[in-house]
Amino acid sequence: xxxxxxxxxxxxxxPFILTIVVGATLGxxxxxxxxxxxxxxxxxxxxxxxxxxxxxxxxVADWFSGTGRWLVNSRSLARENVRLRRELxxxxxxxxxxxxxxxxxxxxxxxxxxxxxxxPRRLPARVVAMTPAPHVATVVIDRGKRDGLRNGSxxxxxxxxxxxxxxxxxxxxxxxxxxxxxxALGAMVQRSESRAIGICRGLGRGMLRMxxxxxxxxxxxxxVIVTSGLGGSGGIYPKGLVIGSVTRxxxxxxxSSKVAIVRQAASVHRLEEVAVLR
Amino acid sequence: MRPGTALGRGVVVxxxxxxxxxxxxPRIAIAGARPDLTMAALVPVALxxxxxxAAWLGLLAGSLLGAFGSVGLGSLAVSRALAAWCTGMVxxxxxxxxxxxxxxxxxxxxxxxxxxxxxxxxxxxxxxYLAGALGRAVYNMVLVVPLTILLRPLFRPPA
Numbered sequence: 271x272x273x274x275x276x277x278x279x280x281x282x283x284x285p286f287i288l289t290i291v292v293g294a295t296l297g298x299x300x301x302x303x304x305x306x307x308x309x310x311x312x313x314x315x316x317x318x319x320x321x322x323x324x325x326x327x328x329x330v331a332d333w334f335s336g337t338g339r340w341l342v343n344s345r346s347l348a349r350e351n352v353r354l355r356r357e358l359x360x361x362x363x364x365x366x367x368x369x370x371x372x373x374x375x376x377x378x379x380x381x382x383x384x385x386x387x388x389x390p391r392r393l394p395a396r397v398v399a400m401t402p403a404p405h406v407a408t409v410v411i412d413r414g415k416r417d418g419l420r421n422g423s424x425x426x427x428x429x430x431x432x433x434x435x436x437x438x439x440x441x442x443x444x445x446x447x448x449x450x451x452x453x454a455l456g457a458m459v460q461r462s463e464s465r466a467i468g469i470c471r472g473l474g475r476g477m478l479r480m481x482x483x484x485x486x487x488x489x490x491x492x493x494v495i496v497t498s499g500l501g502g503s504g505g506i507y508p509k510g511l512v513i514g515s516v517t518r519x520x521x522x523x524x525x526s527s528k529v530a531i532v533r534q535a536a537s538v539h540r541l542e543e544v545a546v547l548r
Numbered sequence: 549m550r551p552g553t554a555l556g557r558g559v560v561v562x563x564x565x566x567x568x569x570x571x572x573x574p575r576i577a578i579a580g581a582r583p584d585l586t587m588a589a590l591v592p593v594a595l596x597x598x599x600x601x602a603a604w605l606g607l608l609a610g611s612l613l614g615a616f617g618s619v620g621l622g623s624l625a626v627s628r629a630l631a632a633w634c635t636g637m638v639x640x641x642x643x644x645x646x647x648x649x650x651x652x653x654x655x656x657x658x659x660x661x662x663x664x665x666x667x668x669x670x671x672x673x674x675x676x677y678l679a680g681a682l683g684r685a686v687y688n689m690v691l692v693v694p695l696t697i698l699l700r701p702l703f704r705p706p707a
Contacts, residue, residue: 285600289607289629296611297622304618316615320567327571335575399570401617408617437618444618451672452619474673475580539574 307421309439317442321398392545407447413546414441424547427536430512432544449476449534455507456500464488467498470513480530487528491516495532554597557702558605565589566612581683584658588688591635591654592696596703599636606632623668631661647693654692658685
């Protein structure tokens with residue numbers, strides 16, 4: 271009788287206990303691999319096998335939403351097309367001017383003996399998935415070790431810095447978004463009259479907190495914040511990449527310094543293509 | 549239906565739900581609340597297949613989420629396994645084939661999963677995290693209803 275009860279209890283709780291043990295083991299295995307700069311075979315296999323299916327489903331959804339939008343808004347899309355063509359022509363001219371200015375700046379730097387860093391190569395990548403896990407802001411991209419990525423590789427969205435790779439598998443990588451609380455990057459005000467330097471740390475939901483600004487730092491709402499090239503967490507971000515713009519500036523009484531709240535320029539929600547710096 | 553067949557079908561449903569979740573999740577967010585489609589699919593399946601098999605499916609759901617999120621894989625796997633096991637336990641105590649029970653279980657399962665996860669991996673902004681979890685739980689509570697209707701023929705074929 272007692273044996274029957276024991277056996278029933280075992281049957282009831284054993285699967286649960288086993289799943290807890292297996293789950294914890296998977297977690298420890300994964301963390302150990304990531305801390306070595308590698309990826310655990312389980313995560314590697316899961317991402318490699320499922321990524322093509324996720325991309326295919328996303329592609330079908332894009333086609334349907336694109337076709338639906340075209341059917342509903344075909345007139346306004348034609349008008350928008352004309353407007354965008356004009357804007358493209360203007361931006362092309364502006365890009366040409368900037369290219370000329372960059373060439374001049376590089377030549378002058380060489381003439382006065384500046385050590386210029388080589389421009390990093392940009393490798394295009396596609397966003398496979400945006401992680402639904404609520405506690406962490408990450409996206410998965412379709413580039414990995416086989417493309418030369420490593421932990422810390424910098425990833426850019428069209429609008430600016432997206433984040434850096436934290437878990438690089440053979441053909442995919444997980445990118446930690448710059449606005450995640452685990453991410454910090456050296457930052458400075460782009461405006462030439464200011465150039466105030468600080469550290470941007472993620473606050474979540476697309477916002478960052480720029481701290482370690484001196485009390486007399488010239489910083490105001492609307493200022494564009496770029497990377498300073500002075501360190502941070504994960505990878506070292508090259509100087510001059512757009513992080514976002516200032517939405518609020520306050521005084522931090524505890525440290526006698528200024529604090530700015532920055533909205534990340536890269537929009538994570540409608541992200542399709544990104545570039546990886548190599 | 550044999551338990552092995554039900555578990556096999558459960559695995560297919562969870563993997564399919566995860567793929568759709570990853571592909572469409574951001575598109576179906578409402579006011580910043582993105583549903584957890586994998587958990588929403590897991591709930592009716594757990595109610596039909598019982599606690600033991602449900603725990604394994606929960607482990608699968610959490611591990612997949614952890615593999616793509618990369619941070620907190622172990623906590624995600626354990627929290628989802630616990631939530632699925634608790635949902636499977638409901639099957640022993642309540643009338644299993646009820647949309648009302650499934651909907652309430654949808655809310656409860658996500659709440660259990662998020663609170664367990666939070667206990668294992670405390671988050672820096674607790675209020676924002678818990679508010680987000682509440683939004684997702686409400687969204688899942690609604691989503692579970694159509695998913696239950698959709699998946700019922702797979703697990704409870706008409707006699």
